[in-house]
Amino acid sequence: MSDKKSSFDLSASIAELEVLERYFQNPDMNLEEAIVKHKEALELSKKIIAYLNTVESTLKQINVNELKNQE
Amino acid sequence: MELAGIEPPLYSVQQAIDHCNDLLTVVELKVEGEVSGFSISRGTFAYFSLKDPSGEALLNCFAIVHALGSPLEDGMKVIITGKVKIHAKSGKLSLNVRILELQGEGSLKRAFELLKKKLETEGLFAQDRKRLLPRFPARVGIISSADAAGYGDFRRIARDRLPGIQFVLANVAVQGIQAEGEIVHAFDYLNSHYELDVIVLIRGGGSMEDLQAFNSELVARAIVRSKAPVLVGVGHERDITIADYCADVRAATPSNAAELLLPSKDDVINLVAQLTTIGQRMVERHIERQRGTVERLVQFSNQVLTNAIARSQQRTAVAMQLVHNQLVQQLQRVRERVERTAGTIDAVAPVKTLARGYSITTSGGVVVRSSTQAKAGMPLTTRLHDGTIESTVN
Numbered sequence: 001m002s003d004k005k006s007s008f009d010l011s012a013s014i015a016e017l018e019v020l021e022r023y024f025q026n027p028d029m030n031l032e033e034a035i036v037k038h039k040e041a042l043e044l045s046k047k048i049i050a051y052l053n054t055v056e057s058t059l060k061q062i063n064v065n066e067l068k069n070q071e
Numbered sequence: 072m073e074l075a076g077i078e079p080p081l082y083s084v085q086q087a088i089d090h091c092n093d094l095l096t097v098v099e100l101k102v103e104g105e106v107s108g109f110s111i112s113r114g115t116f117a118y119f120s121l122k123d124p125s126g127e128a129l130l131n132c133f134a135i136v137h138a139l140g141s142p143l144e145d146g147m148k149v150i151i152t153g154k155v156k157i158h159a160k161s162g163k164l165s166l167n168v169r170i171l172e173l174q175g176e177g178s179l180k181r182a183f184e185l186l187k188k189k190l191e192t193e194g195l196f197a198q199d200r201k202r203l204l205p206r207f208p209a210r211v212g213i214i215s216s217a218d219a220a221g222y223g224d225f226r227r228i229a230r231d232r233l234p235g236i237q238f239v240l241a242n243v244a245v246q247g248i249q250a251e252g253e254i255v256h257a258f259d260y261l262n263s264h265y266e267l268d269v270i271v272l273i274r275g276g277g278s279m280e281d282l283q284a285f286n287s288e289l290v291a292r293a294i295v296r297s298k299a300p301v302l303v304g305v306g307h308e309r310d311i312t313i314a315d316y317c318a319d320v321r322a323a324t325p326s327n328a329a330e331l332l333l334p335s336k337d338d339v340i341n342l343v344a345q346l347t348t349i350g351q352r353m354v355e356r357h358i359e360r361q362r363g364t365v366e367r368l369v370q371f372s373n374q375v376l377t378n379a380i381a382r383s384q385q386r387t388a389v390a391m392q393l394v395h396n397q398l399v400q401q402l403q404r405v406r407e408r409v410e411r412t413a414g415t416i417d418a419v420a421p422v423k424t425l426a427r428g429y430s431i432t433t434s435g436g437v438v439v440r441s442s443t444q445a446k447a448g449m450p451l452t453t454r455l456h457d458g459t460i461e462s463t464v465n
Binding site for chain 2: 010014017018020021024025029031034035038041042045048049052055056059062
């Protein structure tokens with residue numbers, strides 16, 4: 001768990017994405033900067049989704065029924 | 072009797088009888104004869120006559136019944152020792168019985184049978200009256216003659232079998248006139264002066280006449296009332312006396328009395344071995360029972376523990392299922408949040424707007440939002456989704 005946290009901080013990443021979201025709500029955004037930030041947001045979103053996919057895959061591998069049958 | 076020159080005094084009849092009786096007090100007679108006209112008055116006083124075999128001479132006799140020692144009936148031959156006295160009312164001379172001796176085997180046997188029947192009827196021989204002898208007596212009273220061979224046999228065998236027993240000897244005559252009284256007194260003395268586990272009455276063999284003291288009613292009753300249980304070993308095996316019938320335990324001989332009274336060393340060793348074996352078995356059974364109890368408790372504890380573990384496992388699994396489900400739900404919520412945020416960004420990002428055909432015009436880096444901002448000759452840069460167009464305001 002601590003390894004995962006050190007390699008990817010989900011909370012920090014989501015917070016960062018939400019900062020980007022607020023940035024795009026500003027009507028006076030700098031176009032060039034907005035384009036860059038848009039790219040950043042896309043890449044960050046991909047990373048987060050990839051991380052979530054990994055976590056979901058891990059969860060699916062855990063068979064809770066095995067726990068029930070353990071003696 | 073008339074003394075020369077002395078005139079006898081004149082007596083009344085009563086005085087004459089009293090005077091005669093005074094003179095007779097120093098005279099004790101021992102008279103042999105046959106019992107005749109035997110009767111008992113009020114259960115206490117015995118009256119009979121002694122007669123010679125010819126039947127021509129009679130002597131009246133009087134006795135207290137319980138002092139007779141042996142039952143009497145007509146025809147028995149006896150020797151009576153006692154003093155004579157004249158009874159004033161009847162004027163008859165009477166021999167007051169002090170000692171009664173039966174004479175001849177016929178009389179002895181007949182007296183034996185009569186006494187046996189009487190005492191048996193009273194229940195003196197009843198088995199339920201008999202007491203058990205202690206297995207290991209510590210203090211034993213002996214009624215016997217210290218000089219008798221039977222007593223010597225008894226002591227020798229007793230010493231060989233089990234030493235360390237305390238014996239208290241009442242040295243008595245075991246035959247003859249004195250025997251009956253001394254034996255009775257010995258019983259009373261031992262019972263009143265000692266705490267005894269057993270009293271043993273011993274005498275060697277002899278004729279029926281020799282053993283007469285052991286066929287005495289007084290001795291029989293002394294045995295029955297004895298506080299300590301009584302073991303009788305009198306005569307030979309074939310000799311059975313009234314004392315034998317009354318005894319709590321009858322031994323065939325004095326030697327046999329020692330054997331019945333005391334266990335042998337081997338008996339003691341065997342008994343100790345038996346008790347040891349019994350003790351071992353009891354301990355083993357006890358241990359076995361305790362082992363069973365412990366095993367049942369262990370089994371029970373195991374079952375309780377197993378059940379507790381199974382319940383804990385089940386609860387853990389249920390908890391894990393909940394945790395898992397919540398994690399999946401949380402993951403889904405995060406995913407939706409990220410996708411929503413990313414979607415919003417994507418929706419408002421200028422690149423997407425440009426792709427739909429819109430453009431952004433700037434002049435000198437400033438966005439031109441209104442045509443009123445445009446001045447002739449002003450350079451403009453128009454950004455499209457795939458590039459820029461440079462132009463000038465006309």
